[in-house]
Amino acid sequence: MITSPSLTLTITPDSVSIPALGSTGLTAGFLTDTVGGSIAAANLTAVTGLPVTFGATGGNITGADPTIQASGAASATFTSTATGIDTATAAVDGATATTNIQAGVTGLPPSISKLFLPDTIQVNGTSLLSFAITNPNSDVTLTAIQFTDALPAGLVVASSNLLSNDCGGTVTAVPGSSSISLSGGIVAPSVGLRPQPSTLLGMARRRFGASRSALSPASTATGACFISVAVVASATGVKNNTTGPISAFESGAGATSNTATLTVNATPVVAPPTLAKSFAAASIPLNGTTSLVFTATNPNSTTELINMSFDDMLPSGLLVASPNNVGGSCVADGAVVTANPGSNDINVTSFNLPGSSNCLLSVDVVGTISGVKNNTTGNISGSFDDGTGTFVATTGAPASASIVVVLPPSISKSFNPTLIAPGTTTALTFTITNPAVNPVAESGVAFSDTLPAGLTVGNSSATVCGGTLTTTAPTAIALSGATIAINSQCVFNVTVTGAVVGNYTNITGAVSSDNGGTGNTATANLTVNNATLNITKTHIDDFERGDTGTYTITVSNSASAGPTTGTVTVTDTLPNVPHTLVPIALSGMGWTCNLGTLTCTRSDVLAPGASYPPITLKVKVPQNIRANVTNSATVSGGGDPNSHTVNDPTHIEGDGEGDGDGEERNRHHKHRHT
16 A cells, blocks of 8 residues: 655656757656655665666657665656657656756747835834746747745744745745745736736735735646745844746756845844723623723833724623713824714724824723623734834733623511501511622612601611611611621611501612612512401309309400400390309409409400410309390400400209290300400
8 A cells, every 4th residue: 555645756857948959968767756745865775775767759869867866866867869859758666757958949939027015124123025927928838837945044034935836837935945946937928018026016016915815726827927935034134035947848948047135134122002991980780881091102212103002892781871971182193983872892003103202092981780890901902013014913911801791689678566556556568689790888878768657767877887866757868878797688677656546568779889770779668457356155064053154255456457455345234133153263363353243354465366375254143043144245345445244055954943034055155246
């Protein structure tokens, strides 16, 4: 299997075109590989000494080496015996190489001219080396055009060689090498005037200014063709450059080019421009606006920097404001500023700075997403005259600045309890939060709250979260100047009295901060209502004459009512009959009871939907009491504007004086009044 690259046999004439009966040297050997690369002689030991056989058609071979020499090649001389296209061959180890030689010139040789553009650069600067090849013949197409140009010391092909060629064939211009060559070029007969050096200059300028990419001509050049290669200088001095002779198959060798001169100067010590930037505020609220200020400076005392420019891509969440309010001395000095409202790009071009001067540019920006916004520009650039009329680019460092976009604080509120009795109080609690995404404390936090009519707050002033909380009777609540740390809350409460029965909805004003702007409002609901007491009275089984009986009295508060206030009083009323029941005990947990007056009282608060512990009344049943009696109990007070009475009919069993009313006897009785 043949691998690539590999050795290949070639035969090359010293000249592809010779006079009739003229001679040219031949070189046959293995000096290049299959992809055109050169091979060092040290790697050719395998072919050294192999027999080589030269042959010719239309000519004779003389002075031939019999074998491949240590150089990897063998030489011979070809002498033509007839005009026209002759052939020379070389055979080694079964391989044969062939070359054509034009014997007898049929046309004038091509001419070549060259120039550097620009012709004065600095060390490490680049110039375009341009060649113009002209066919002086009116009826002969020149083919196999070739030349080699050895660059002077300190000048090499640039790393990006910007090769352009419409001469056909192959231009070899390896980046970093000091040689440029053409082989296989072709130029058709001239039509009209030949290009002059001034034409070459114009062509070079147009090519260099319009496009630096290699060209692939669609057809053979007519009359003249053009080649350009970028070269870079590594040392100062005057670089004189002349090509070797140019030749063509139909004409033989022609003359060398003119001598092109490139002057390479030392790079002047010029400091690049500097750029600084800052935001007018350290932080702004969400959707707030501030100015972004750029300062461009020329640090050189005598050198002017021209055509300066820079670009600033704003970070996510920061945009050019509307209006953008672009202004500053850079604009007055001619800077072209593109800063479209709503975009994230600020582009500044085309301003100049004399030595030791600066200019300012300001653009308004708006924060649309909260957080820290780190903003870094691109590099600032410009150019300066290096003293030869050549303008050299110079680039300075980018500039950075940061700003914080702050979310406003949020507020919530609640009453506790949410249901109170008239004339009692509840705690109104406020919670103000610095959102967790904010990297800074909220400062100057404030809000106000006006209670609805029917709710009141007392006069007071206190320090809350570093600010001042003021309450002004009857309804005003206000906080100002507070500070809330990062990812923290400010929680406080005020005492509110409900004076009038009703349902109240209380909405604050919007909370705000100096650096976070305006946030939300908060809502809380409160119900002020009287207690609504319920009373039940029960007994178990019929009472027996001469025995004792027990009544159970229970007081509760309606679920939709307010809590009790003040003293709750329960009064029991015995049956109004002869020989009535005789009370012997009255008690209940938490109750203060008086057996003589048959009353029980207590003052602790009974919540809506709750019940007090029951009251137990024990009675002695006389022998001569009537058979059917009714015992009553009444509850009052506790803030309930009404009293409530319950009756408990009771049947008396056994012999004795009865009323003969024929009522049905019950083994269990329970009565309730609400």
